[in-house]
């Protein structure tokens with residue numbers, strides 16, 4: 001295993017941080033690493049907002065759960081798909097900006113490629129990170145707090161700091177359950193392959209002192225109702241067509 005792969009495989013989300021601040025040089029290095037990620041046709045449809053004000057952090061921590069780590073971590077970022085630059089450039093050129101689901105996908109893919117490089121760079125420098133999807137509980141409030149214009153679409157937050165905990169790695173599906181040769185497997189084969197993973201996952205939760213549940217049980221619960229149904233209306237309010 002080389003050092004890069006070792007760093008990638010050492011990932012686990014960190015939810016408790018030391019108070020030690022992150023030097024600006026480290027943030028700058030991680031930013032450049034994030035920007036070095038591939039981007040659809042070089043459109044660079046993302047931005048990242050560093051949230052420094054305590055009061056804003058606390059409000060986001062509250063609406064995200066509450067998740068107090070959002071307030072307490074040394075650095076908190078909101079990762080956004082950013083179509084605004086494209087809107088401004090297109091309109092300056094005298095054309096109408098035409099929104100589409102494709103542009104929304106490009107922005108969310110670009111933002112996530114950026115974010116994962118950003119995270120890995122921090123992790124390679126010894127920091128721990130935790131993505132915060134909880135901000136999508138209340139995007140209109142996040143929007144107001146960050147003064148987001150039309151075309152800027154918050155996706156998730158990111159806590160960064162030196163770890164104050166050393167959690168176990170959360171087990172992943174077996175490689176043969178995610179890499180398929182030539183064609184997708186039969187449903188029966190897919191489901192049968194999950195039993196062993198359920199057992200590993202239950203053991204992982206038991207070892208963490210969490211109530212033991214099979215992975216498939218939690219998935220069956222999670223996807224049996226519509227999660228965060230207001231997202232479409234919010235994103236459309238930012239000038240985005242999801243058609």
Ligand SMILES: Cc1cc2nc3c(=O)[nH]c(=O)nc-3n(C[C@H](O)[C@H](O)[C@H](O)COP(=O)(O)O)c2cc1C
Nearest residue numbers: 011012013015067130131132133134135156169170
């Ligand atoms: C987009 C995204 C949003 C997430 N949101 C949250 C969150 O709001 N709070 C949290 O504690 N963890 C959050 N996580 C972390 C996941 O729960 C975690 O990555 C997953 O359980 C796998 O564990 P690991 O990262 O320790 O390997 C999020 C992860 C991703 C990728």
